Amino acid sequence: GAGVSQSPSNKVTEKGKDVELRCDPISGHTALYWYRQSLGQGLEFLIYFQGNSAPDKSGLPSDRFSAERTGGSVSTLTIQRTQQEDSAVYLCASSASPQKYPNYGYTFGSGTRLTVV
Amino acid sequence: GQNIDQPTEMTATEGAIVQINCTYQTSGFNGLFWYQQHAGEAPTFLSYNVLDGLEEKGRFSSFLSRSKGYSYLLLKELQMKDSASYLCAVRAFSGGYQKVTFGTGTKLQVIP
Numbered sequence: 001g002a003g004v005s006q007s008p009s010n011k012v013t014e015k016g017k018d019v020e021l022r023c024d025p026i027s028g029h030t031a032l033y034w035y036r037q038s039l040g041q042g043l044e045f046l047i048y049f050q051g052n053s054a055p056d057k058s059g060l061p062s063d064r065f066s067a068e069r070t071g072g073s074v075s076t077l078t079i080q081r082t083q084q085e086d087s088a089v090y091l092c093a094s095s096a097s098p099q100k101y102p103n104y105g106y107t108f109g110s111g112t113r114l115t116v117v
Numbered sequence: 118g119q120n121i122d123q124p125t126e127m128t129a130t131e132g133a134i135v136q137i138n139c140t141y142q143t144s145g146f147n148g149l150f151w152y153q154q155h156a157g158e159a160p161t162f163l164s165y166n167v168l169d170g171l172e173e174k175g176r177f178s179s180f181l182s183r184s185k186g187y188s189y190l191l192l193k194e195l196q197m198k199d200s201a202s203y204l205c206a207v208r209a210f211s212g213g214y215q216k217v218t219f220g221t222g223t224k225l226q227v228i229p
Contacts, residue, residue: 035219042219043219043220043223045216048214050229091159101146103148105163105165106152106217108160
């Protein structure tokens with residue numbers, strides 16, 4: 001697509017429920033990133049997919065968080081047994097391969113605002 | 118790990134010039150980015166530096182000194198629409214991956 005698409009744009013869920021957040025990157029972008037941003041805070045790295053390589057999961061805050069990227073395109077971030085501290089805006093970004101195009105920045109989606117009540 | 122420092126807030130006057138500084142400490146440095154983020158919106162890419170020196174792009178310029186772990190974003194002829202947060206982000210090799218870490222951002226307010 002023309003840009004990075006995320007869905008849903010807003011999600012309110014009850015504490016303890018599981019949620020799935022979807023990201024559809026720009027066609028042809030091999031790199032995909034998930035970040036989260038709490039109110040007034042910076043972007044916290046979660047996970048990074050690059051082509052067919054094993055993802056960098058070093059930013060996932062707990063084992064309740066997982067992500068997958070099917071067919072090198074769409075990615076789903078899953079949060080199990082949600083907690084109130086999971087409330088944040090979850091941002092997905094994609095880019096061309098940083099190895100081939102290091103000077104290209106990320107293109108971010110509009111984010112999913114998750115509220116755990 | 119990485120440590121990125123930026124001022125929290127700045128105020129500048131419409132038509133003026135403002136410089137937003139960023140200092141960082143990292144190993145495996147592989148580039149520095151600046152992003153603009155308007156309130157309630159996603160960040161948008163502004164500039165990239167990997168070599169020392171100044172990169173100019175219209176009203177925006179970005180400078181890098183790798184030896185000093187220092188960068189700045191220079192905004193000229195400020196406009197009201199430039200009111201936003203400006204995020205400094207550093208890319209570095211870590212654990213076999215290239216990871217980009219963002220600073221907490223500098224909130225710039227442009228006043229008439």
